[in-house]
Amino acid sequence: MTTETTSTKAEKGLSRRTLLKTGAAAVGAIAGSGAITGFPTIWAKTNITLRQFGTGVSNINAIAEKCKADLGITLEMTATDSDAAAQRAVTQPDSYDIADIEYWIAKKVFPTGVLQPMDVKKLKYYDKIVPLFINGKMKPDSVIAQGTAPHTVGFVEAQGAKKFAKEPTQWMTMVPTIYNADTLGIRPDLVGRNITSWADIMDPKFKGKTSILNIPSIGIMDAAMIMEALGNIKYADKGNMTKEEIDKTIEFLIKAKGDGQFRAFWKSFDESVNLMASGEVVIQSMWSPAVAAVRSKGIACKYQPLKEGYRAWGGGLGLASHLKGAELDAAYEYINWYTSGWVGGYLNRQGYYSACMETAKGFMTADEWGYWIEGKPAQGDILSPEGKVMEKAGAVRDGGAFEARMGAVACWNSVMDEDRYMVRRWNEFIAA
Secondary structure, X not given: OOOOOOOOOOOOOOOHHHHHHHHHHHHHHHHHOOOOOOHHHHHHHHOOEEEEEEEOOOOOHHHHHHHXXXXXXXXXXXXXXXXXXXXXXXXXXXHOOEEEEEHHHHHHHHHHOOEEOEEHHHOOOHHHOOHHHOOOOOOOOOOOOEEOOHHHHOEEOOOOOOOEOOOOOOEEOOEXXXXXXXXXXXXXXXHOOOOOOHHHHHOHHHOOOEEEEOOHHHHHHHHHHHHHHHOOOOOOOOOOOOHHHHHHHHHHHHHHHHOOOEEEEEOOHHHHHHHHHHOOOOEEEOOHHHHHHHHOOOOOOEEEOOOOOEEXXXXXXXXXXXXXXXXXXXXXHHHXXXXXXXXXXXXXXXXXXXXXXHHHHOOOOHXXXXXXXXXXXXXXXXXXXXXXXXXOOOOOOOOOOHHHHHOOEEEEOOOOOOHHHHHHHHHHHHHO
């Protein structure tokens, strides 16, 4: 995957930059004339292009195509890995208009001032966002998970603020779009026994056939889940380790690596799919759609619920600080479209979760909603967004219902106070 954005071509008539100067007035005049009704035509008339970058999980061509069809806005998408996304957000702020990033990345990025807070009064579906992103709880009595829970970096005090607010305010850092509860993927045909704990990845029986992912901020969380499950350590907060806790965790990983426990350390979705599909690895860190991708090849693969719970992550859309005028209006329009249901249904059908579940429901069949969200057995075949059969009638989703999965989150992907030290030690582990 490339980290370079494609260059924007000037379209006939109005270039994108000329539009910045004339666009808002032009759009206003066109709309005010009564000659045009409905936003798609308005944006189509202005040749607006929004440049979006982020991780491959949600920078999907189908979303760009549907956005163009529905709104007339051209989306230029660039997919990167998480670390490259964090770096680009801060170091190349003029290269994008929309940052599609994870909340642990927002913790690093937002305080630098490259993104502008969003006015919740302009967010059409703000009241439909699941409470997890507003107050950190699935239900009023839920316990807030460890790590960088999205609501802790979800708001700032005022329009120009860079410091995160302790409570919800009028100013949101990002609009949440996609999230999931991650666990270990297994090959049930090859593991040869029940898998119930994060500790099982360290079973000597699986020596040379395990893998964890090599993105430090996420890999260290998997390692923490494993360490606690083994009883090696009890972290005060897995998402914010002390130097001593980091050292203990890395030393454990280096020893396990030296003993030959790991087959590989993957960075991309495709790598994880290939390791599992080939049978080189039988138990590993995995993402839900990667499990689905293995299964779609006719190979047994399961996303295994574990007694210690899940490691969760969430992402959202942030607005570049330089956006103003017609481009800013278009960006809000795009975000309101994104949360209006079609994209949510698409993401839900991939095995992720939509941040506005209520609107997504309108774009799924009752059977799809039952299977993906309610944990019910499928009545008919369950299809991927591309129309491929993912599951046969009778199948039940691994981990069950949405509330059961997201209600069993033990920690969120996070940025620690000792982040730089952790990354340095993680790189020592990978190089060992």
